Amino acid sequence: MVYDYEYFKKEVYKLTKIDLNAYKEKQMKRRIDTLISKNGIVGYENYVKCLQADQVRFEEFVNYLTINVSEFYRNPDQWELLDKEVIPALIKRFGKDLKIWSAACSTGDEPYSLVMALSRHMPLSHIHILATDIDKQVIAKAKVGLYAEKSIASVPDDLKRRFFTKVGASYQIAQEIKDCVEFRQHNLLKDEYPAQCHLIVCRNVLIYFTEEAKEEVFARFSKSLAPEGCLFIGSTEQIIQYKDMGYYRMNSFFYGKNK
Numbered sequence: 001m002v003y004d005y006e007y008f009k010k011e012v013y014k015l016t017k018i019d020l021n022a023y024k025e026k027q028m029k030r031r032i033d034t035l036i037s038k039n040g041i042v043g044y045e046n047y048v049k050c051l052q053a054d055q056v057r058f059e060e061f062v063n064y065l066t067i068n069v070s071e072f073y074r075n076p077d078q079w080e081l082l083d084k085e086v087i088p089a090l091i092k093r094f095g096k097d098l099k100i101w102s103a104a105c106s107t108g109d110e111p112y113s114l115v116m117a118l119s120r121h122m123p124l125s126h127i128h129i130l131a132t133d134i135d136k137q138v139i140a141k142a143k144v145g146l147y148a149e150k151s152i153a154s155v156p157d158d159l160k161r162r163f164f165t166k167v168g169a170s171y172q173i174a175q176e177i178k179d180c181v182e183f184r185q186h187n188l189l190k191d192e193y194p195a196q197c198h199l200i201v202c203r204n205v206l207i208y209f210t211e212e213a214k215e216e217v218f219a220r221f222s223k224s225l226a227p228e229g230c231l232f233i234g235s236t237e238q239i240i241q242y243k244d245m246g247y248y249r250m251n252s253f254f255y256g257k258n259k
């Protein structure tokens, strides 16, 4: 038996159901090798044994693997477009009970930003966001809702005053915002997608996927959207074959689903 990266990928799949074949290999392997040596372990086989035996190391591995940096209102210009153009257009088309999915939501910064952005257009009682991520640890953090000052730096001042309370050096998001978000664990590469969404937000995760995996996810998002629904992607991303997948391009970061 050769205990190489191929072996490691299979073992990781058995343990986590994360398919490392769908992630860009060079980058991922380098990250994993760094973590293994930081743990003072030599060889994939020994690291797999460690992951099988030690729940703390296992969680640390999944958390590290999934690269979960996030922040509120990440790329504020795009949130401005969401607020001024996209949300009003969606309300006009579908009314105020919008079905919204924040996919790969990390520590909650993105779905909570969505709630705040929507709060400019409707009462909180109308807002329900489904927020999913593969990583249980980030979901747990999201549910706590405590953030460093720099994570909330781009939140508009009035919303910051209204929805955050300073607790020591951190900021606690208001319960009324939390109540609008339902968190669930979900693997974009494996699990079923929700249907008839009006807005899907998926940003800064597909950059880690191979081209094939990325295309598959974009195609599946298209199937998940209601006709004339909208997909909001990250600032370094683009959908090359968007027409074949049933999208039209609204601008660089927003794609509409054809009627």
Ligand SMILES: C[S@@+](CC[C@H](N)C(=O)[O-])C[C@H]1O[C@@H](n2cnc3c(N)ncnc32)[C@H](O)[C@@H]1O
Residues within 6 Å of the ligand: 066, 067, 068, 069, 070, 071, 074, 103, 104, 105, 106, 107, 109, 110, 132, 133, 134, 135, 138, 186, 187, 188, 189, 202, 203, 204, 205, 234
């Ligand atoms: C860099 S963060 C992006 C967070 C947020 N969307 C943003 O733009 O700020 C990437 C997130 O993708 C999640 N992720 C990685 N692979 C995933 C998969 N196969 N399915 C679902 N989420 C995944 C990670 O756990 C991580 O929280």
